[in-house]
Every structure is written in C-alpha cells, then in structure tokens.
Amino acid sequence: MVAMTIFKNRTLRPFAAVALGLAAMVLAAAPKDAPATSGPGIDLPGMDRSVAPGDDFYRYANGTWMKTTEIPADRPAFGPDAVLAELTTTRTADLIKEAAASSAPAGSEARKVGDYYAAYMDEAGIEARGLAPLQPTLDRIAAIADRKSLSRYLGGTLRADVDAINATDMYTDNVFGVWVAQDMNDPSRYLPFLMQGGLDMPDRAYYLDDSARMETIRGKVKEHIGLRYLPLKIPDPQGKAARIYDLERKIAEAHASREDSGDVKKSNNHWARAEFETKAPGLDWDEFFTAAGLGAARDFGIWQPSAVTGISALAAREPVETWRDYLTFHALDHFASVLPEAFGQERFAFHGTVLAGTPERRDRWKRAVDAAGFALGEAVGRLYVEKYFPPQAKARVEEMVKNLMAAFGRRIDALDWMSPATRARAKAKLAVLKVGVGYPDAWLDYSGLRVERADAFANADRAERFEYERNLRKLGRPVDRSEWVMTPQTVNAVNLPVMNALNFPAAILQPPYFDPTRPAAMDYGAIGAVIGHEVSHSFDDSGALFDETGRFQNWWTDEDRAHFEAASERLAKQYDAYKPFPDLAVNGKLTLGENIADVAGLAASYDAYRLSLGGKPAPAVAGFTPDQQFFISFAQSWRQKVREPALRQQILGDGHAPNEYRGDTVRNLDPWYAAFDAKPGQALYLAPGDRVRVW
Numbered sequence: 119m120v121a122m123t124i125f126k127n128r129t130l131r132p133f134a135a136v137a138l139g140l141a142a143m144v145l146a147a148a149p150k151d152a153p154a155t156s157g158p159g160i161d162l163p164g165m166d167r168s169v170a171p172g173d174d175f176y177r178y179a180n181g182t183w184m185k186t187t188e189i190p191a192d193r194p195a196f197g198p199d200a201v202l203a204e205l206t207t208t209r210t211a212d213l214i215k216e217a218a219a220s221s222a223p224a225g226s227e228a229r230k231v232g233d234y235y236a237a238y239m240d241e242a243g244i245e246a247r248g249l250a251p252l253q254p255t256l257d258r259i260a261a262i263a264d265r266k267s268l269s270r271y272l273g274g275t276l277r278a279d280v281d282a283i284n285a286t287d288m289y290t291d292n293v294f295g296v297w298v299a300q301d302m303n304d305p306s307r308y309l310p311f312l313m314q315g316g317l318d319m320p321d322r323a324y325y326l327d328d329s330a331r332m333e334t335i336r337g338k339v340k341e342h343i344g345l346r347y348l349p350l351k352i353p354d355p356q357g358k359a360a361r362i363y364d365l366e367r368k369i370a371e372a373h374a375s376r377e378d379s380g381d382v383k384k385s386n387n388h389w390a391r392a393e394f395e396t397k398a399p400g401l402d403w404d405e406f407f408t409a410a411g412l413g414a415a416r417d418f419g420i421w422q423p424s425a426v427t428g429i430s431a432l433a434a435r436e437p438v439e440t441w442r443d444y445l446t447f448h449a450l451d452h453f454a455s456v457l458p459e460a461f462g463q464e465r466f467a468f469h470g471t472v473l474a475g476t477p478e479r480r481d482r483w484k485r486a487v488d489a490a491g492f493a494l495g496e497a498v499g500r501l502y503v504e505k506y507f508p509p510q511a512k513a514r515v516e517e518m519v520k521n522l523m524a525a526f527g528r529r530i531d532a533l534d535w536m537s538p539a540t541r542a543r544a545k546a547k548l549a550v551l552k553v554g555v556g557y558p559d560a561w562l563d564y565s566g567l568r569v570e571r572a573d574a575f576a577n578a579d580r581a582e583r584f585e586y587e588r589n590l591r592k593l594g595r596p597v598d599r600s601e602w603v604m605t606p607q608t609v610n611a612v613n614l615p616v617m618n619a620l621n622f623p624a625a626i627l628q629p630p631y632f633d634p635t636r637p638a639a640m641d642y643g644a645i646g647a648v649i650g651h652e653v654s655h656s657f658d659d660s661g662a663l664f665d666e667t668g669r670f671q672n673w674w675t676d677e678d679r680a681h682f683e684a685a686s687e688r689l690a691k692q693y694d695a696y697k698p699f700p701d702l703a704v705n706g707k708l709t710l711g712e713n714i715a716d717v718a719g720l721a722a723s724y725d726a727y728r729l730s731l732g733g734k735p736a737p738a739v740a741g742f743t744p745d746q747q748f749f750i751s752f753a754q755s756w757r758q759k760v761r762e763p764a765l766r767q768q769i770l771g772d773g774h775a776p777n778e779y780r781g782d783t784v785r786n787l788d789p790w791y792a793a794f795d796a797k798p799g800q801a802l803y804l805a806p807g808d809r810v811r812v813w
C-alpha cells in the first residue's frame with residue numbers, strides 16, 4: 119500500500135507486484151475474460167525470424183513485439199505479467215465493486231471488502247476532512263520532547279511491513295520494520311526480526327552514490343520533502359527539508375547495503391532483549407518495545423546490526439526538533455494515499471515519476487482496488503478463486519508439479535560430483551517441500567478487522583495495525599507451514615526457504631504461462647520453468663544454507679560446496695558481462711540466486727516435459743518441433759519493455775536480472791543448441807564446458 123517497493127528477491131519477478139503502489143493497469147484493449155488460446159499457443163507474429171536464434175534468442179522470439187509495443191503511460195514496465203495483472207485487476211475490481219454495491223451482512227468479509235473500497239473512493243469526503251484524521255498523529259509527534267517520548271513514538275509505529283527472505287520486501291519507511299518468521303537457529307519457533315528502515319528513497323545508494331544521476335535525484339528529493347510542508351503552512355519548509363534530508367543521509371550511512379541484506383550469513387544475528395542497551399545505546403529500548411507491544415519478547419533477530427546501532431545512536435544524538443520534522447514528513451508521506459489529493463499527487467510526482475519514470479498516475483478506482491486487495495488480501499482472494507480458478511486447473515498444475523519434482527530428484531541422483539551425504543540431504547529436502555497451488559489450504563480470519571464505509575484513513579491505519587497484531591500473535595505459537603505470503607490474485611510465485619514451501623497463486627496460472635488447451639511443451643517452457651525456478655530456490659546459494667527443517671545449517675560437504683561455488687562463480691561472470699547501458703552492467707553476484715534458479719528451473723522443466731511424454735511423440739506446431747516450442751514459449755514468457763529509470767533502479771537494487779538476460783538462460787542448456795542449431799561464433803554460443811550446470 120503506502121510503502122511498497124519493487125525490491126523483491128526470492129519472488130519470481132520484480133514488476134509484477136504492485137510496484138511502488140502505483141504500477142499501472144491502463145490497457146484499454148485488455149480482455150475482460152480469459153485470453154483463451156485460439157491458434158498456435160505461442161505468439162508467431164511477435165517473433166522476428168530475421169534474427170538468428172544463436173545471436174539473439176530474445177529478439178528472435180520477441181523482436182516484432184518489442185518494436186510494436188508501447189509501455190502504457192502509467193506503468194514503469196510492460197509485458198505479459200502486466201497484461202495478466204491488468205486482467206486480474208479488472209476481475210478483482212468487478213468482484214470488489216460488486217461487494218460494495220451488495221448489501222452483504224455487516225461484519226461479513228464481502229461487506230468489509232466493499233466498504234474498504236467505497237471509503238477509498240469517497241474523494242469528496244477525504245478532501246472535506248483535510249488533515250483532521252492525521253491530526254492525533256501530528257499532535258503526538260509535536261509532543262515528543264525527549265529521548266523517552268521519541269522512543270515511545272517510534273515503537274508505537276512499528277509494523278509488520280518487511281520480509282527478509284520469504285516475500286522479500288526489504289523496505290519500510292518507519293525506522294525499523296518487524297518480520298515475524300521462523301527462528302533460523304530453531305525452526306520450531308517464531309522470532310521477531312528487526313529490519314532497517316526510515317528512508318524516503320528506496321535504498322541507501324540513493325543517498326550515498328556519487329553518480330550524476332543520483333545527484334540529480336537528491337536535488338529533487340529535497341524539493342519533495344519541502345513541498346510536503348506547504349499545506350501545513352509551517353515556516354521555512356526548505357530549511358526543514360534540508361535538515362530532514364541530512365538526518366535521512368545519516369540513517370542511510372548506518373544502513374547495510376542491499377547486497378549484504380540479501381546475505382543470510384551476515385544477517386542471521388540474534389540479540390537477547392538485555393543486550394540492546396549495550397549493543398545499541400541511544401533509544402530507550404524499554405519504552406520502544408513496550409509501545410511496540412513487544413515488551414515480553416526475550417529474543418530478537420537483528421537483520422542489519424549496523425542499522426540498529428546507528429539509528430539508535432541518532433535518536434540520542436540528533437536534535438529532537440529534527441526528529442519531529444522528520445516524523446511529520448514521514449507521517450504525511452506514509453498516509454498520502456488516504457489524505458487530500460495534493461498529498462497523493464506530490465507523492466506520485468516524486469516516487470512515481472522521478473524515481474521510476476512513470477509519467478501518469480493511475481486512476482483512483484484502480485488504486486482503490488489495490489488498497490482493498492492489500493488490506494484484505496485473502497478475503498478478496500477467496501472471492502477471486504471461487505470465480506476464476508476451477509478445480510481442473512488446480513489438478514493439472516499439480517500434475518506438472520509432480521513431474522517437476524520427479525525430474526529434480528533424478529537430476530540430483532545424476533550429479534556425478536555430489537557426495538552421497540549431501541545427496542541424501544538434498545533428497546530429504548525435496549521430499550518435505552510443501553507446494554501450494556492456487557490458494558492456501560486455510561484462509562486468514564479478518565473478523566478482528568473493523569472497516570468503516572466513511573473513513574479511508576482509519577481503515578488504512580487499522581489494517582496496518584491488524585496485520586501487525588496478527589503477526590505478534592504468532593510469537594509463542596507452533597509454526598504454521600501452510601501460511602501463504604502472496605495472495606491468490608497476485609501474478610507472481612515465491613519460495614519460502616525457512617518454511618520449505620512454495621506458493622503458486624491462481625493469477626499466474628493463466629495464459630501465456632499456463633493454458634491447458636495448448637501443447638504441453640509450451641506450458642512446460644513457461645509455467646513449468648517458473649515452477650522449476652521456485653523449486654530450485656530451495657537448493658540455490660541461499661537455499662543450500664537451510665536444511666529440510668528450515669534450520670540455518672550447512673548441509674553440504676566442503677567438496678560439494680566448492681563445486682557449487684565454482685559453478686556459481688562462472689554464472690556470476692556470465693551475467694556481469696551483460697551491459698544494458700554503457701555505464702551500468704548487470705550485477706552477477708546480486709542476481710546470482712535468481713540466475714541459478716532460472717538455469718536450474720529451465721533444465722528441470724525440460725526434463726519434466728520429456729517425462730510427461732512417457733516416450734510418446736509430440737506434434738509440431740507451425741513448423742516448430744516440440745523442443746523449439748518449449749524454448750520459444752520460455753523466451754516469450756520473459757518478454758518485457760522497461761523505462762530506463764525503472765530499469766536502472768532494478769539493476770541497482772533488485773535481485774532479478776533484467777528479463778532479456780533471463781530469456782538468454784537457454785544458452786546454458788544443451789538441447790537448445792540442438793533445437794536452434796546455435797554455432798560457434800554466434801553471440802550467445804557457449805562452448806560445452808562454459809555452459810553452467812549447477813543442478
């Protein structure tokens with residue numbers, strides 16, 4: 119909602135989620151109903167057959183589509199995931215509006231969904247109330263007089279708005295975020311993890327990198343901060359903006375880098391409650407944790423210790439007046455979407471246009487649909503699944519999952535370098551993997567969330583608190599491995615490494631990723647590779663660190679690890695060589711986990727496809743052999759156009775390589791060379807010894 123970013127890691131892709139809370143859905147020609155495949159099942163006119171597949175497979179499969187497709191004005195990027203997101207939003211919107219118009223009984227989920235949407239749409243009411251709904255918060259900030267009251271306020275705004283390795287959302291605009299997850303040293307219990315936050319811009323690099331582009335953005339963020347104060351008629355907004363920015367820069371200096379935050383070895387730190395005063399002096403931790411509802415917690419995970427120490431010291435060192443200004447700015451920014459229009463416009467002008475290059479703000483009704491879907495995600499998901507995800511689709515995908523798991527098991531058996539001990543642990547891990555298809559086994563209970571039809575601000579505030587309290591209630595309870603971290607209406611997929619579970623939401627199980635009416639080769643090339651990608655995350659550079667119980671424990675022998683790391687190193691080099699811009703290359707190390715997942719996922723899905731045939735031949739389509747269909751379908755599932763600022767933002771901070779290079783994963787698979795006759799001298803050609811096979 120108010121603070122979503124495109125910084126996703128272990129998920130399938132970065133832009134499919136609602137990027138910055140403002141990724142877009144204006145696709146005038148978007149189909150209202152499922153785009154049933156009538157025809158070949160792959161996009162033949164979208165290919166460019168004048169390009170040799172061995173030189174540029176991505177353009178061979180997508181060249182004409184790339185030339186003829188425009189990114190809609192309100193999106194940072196565009197591709198099939200955006201088309202599906204649009205279709206799903208349209209459908210979800212219809213369900214939500216239906217709920218708003220119906221007279222569902224008070225207290226029912228349908229009523230809550232409808233009321234949430236209606237309140238968000240009540241623009242006149244929101245304008246009329248002005249800043250009144252935020253006034254109690256502004257008063258609390260104005261009353262901060264010392265370190266103690268500052269600590270109390272900061273604790274009281276703590277929310278469950280981050281996730282280190284499941285949904286992987288590293289960003290919160292509060293100084294810290296809480297992630298309640300399995301203790302990686304003792305996976306039988308939950309632990310509250312503290313994660314760094316407090317920046318208006320997406321990452322510390324925006325404050326500290328000395329490139330010209332970052333200099334320009336820094337100039338604009340100060341304007342953005344100052345403008346926030348104008349409606350409050352507070353004197354010297356520019357002076358305040360400069361001081362607030364300066365505090366944020368100091369917070370950024372304390373932050374761990376995005377790369378370090380993705381490194382579990384550096385991040386799995388445990389602090390006992392009693393250690394905070396000595397390890398991170400500054401904040402009044404008693405006040406902080408009591409206000410946060412965590413007064414009884416004895417142990418914490420500390421994902422970025424430097425940030426906890428640094429921010430706590432700043433709480434004591436920086437003038438209280440600067441903190442008050444900083445918190446006022448953040449409160450206005452945080453709730454901008456449910457305050458009068460001027461605040462939302464200003465937030466979009468900076469976060470949407472300056473940071474992501476998106477020219478137009480999305481229509482209010484689309485934002486309202488997102489907001490309701492975010493606050494009441496599984497309630498909306500339940501309505502969605504009942505209407506759009508038939509049991510036959512679930513059964514068919516589960517059959518593919520079965521073949522993928524079998525293929526993965528065979529690949530593990532066939533690894534000549536792996537020791538029997540490591541092999542046994544890998545097979546044990548594969549055996550416990552809990553694969554969720556479409557929707558969770560049990561739905562979340564929203565009976566404790568109050569929603570009022572006439573109060574968008576209070577609804578948003580209560581929804582955040584509800585989610586926070588729901589997470590705190592997990593502490594001390596048995597771990598529930600069936601819980602999902604994505605809603606069924608999300609066009610994405612995710613691996614939950616500590617839970618040893620995978621989520622494949624219903625909304626990604628649609629064409630062009632999945633279509634039971636087309637030849638199976640195409641489904642295995644698209645959704646099959648996605649499933650393989652997520653399975654392999656359990657065995658990639660981070661997944662290899664968690665055993666079959668979710669414990670953070672090296673389950674490899676040293677020799678096995680050495681081989682794995684050597685292969686990883688070669689893959690990192692392969693991606694380091696991709697340069698989308700003369701001054702910016704893909705970061706092979708940052709994207710390594712995702713790239714391993716792409717290679718392993720595609721290879722496993724190819725095997726699973728062969729397995730599914732049971733020795734029977736498959737038909738050619740439009741002159742393409744089954745193997746060619748498989749690889750073209752794969753490259754087409756990754757087609758995407760991205761605006762330059764958004765692409766640069768992704769390369770700097772996201773764990774996923776740009777889609778074009780993900781499509782080029784094919785060059786690591788021997789069958790691709792046979793299928794397209796790729797030869798030495800062609801740009802994508804790798805000698806057999808240079809093709810990376812990790813699994």
Ligand SMILES: [Zn+2]
Pocket residue numbers: 127128129130131651655711712715
């Ligand atoms: Zn992934």
